[in-house]
Amino acid sequence: MTWTIISIILISLLKIVVTCLPTGSVEWLIKKFETHSKLSDENTTLSIGGTRLEGKDKMKIVNDFNEAIFLKKHYIFPGTEELYLKPENSETPLVIETKSGKKDVKLLLYRYNDRVDVVKQYKKKMVAYSLLSEELQKTSA
Structure with missing residues (x-):
């Protein structure tokens, strides 16, 4: 009792x-x-095709990424990681390297006309999701 x-x-x-x-x-x-975390300008490096972006271009992309709308998360089946890292119908990805807390995070942004696909890599994990951002989508055209 x-x-x-x-x-x-x-x-x-x-x-x-x-x-x-x-x-x-x-x-x-x-x-x-959270899946889609915000980026800070201080500890973030951006590059596209091996060339680093600095100044206003970097700030604009970071702000556009932070304001983007999360659409959906994609489940990555074991063994299909390469399909997300190197999609068939994509341009050169925008590579964002940043720190989230104590861990280093690498984001690959694949821009299309209707969405932006993001592949987030940290430690040995990989997460893929889609965003909606008119400004990021415009830069692919």
């Missing part, structure tokens, strides 16, 4: 704590698991 009462009290306290988390904690949790 006492174990039942103690477990009910503990579960109730846990429920109250989880539902009343401070804003900072909630933002940290969301940032930890």
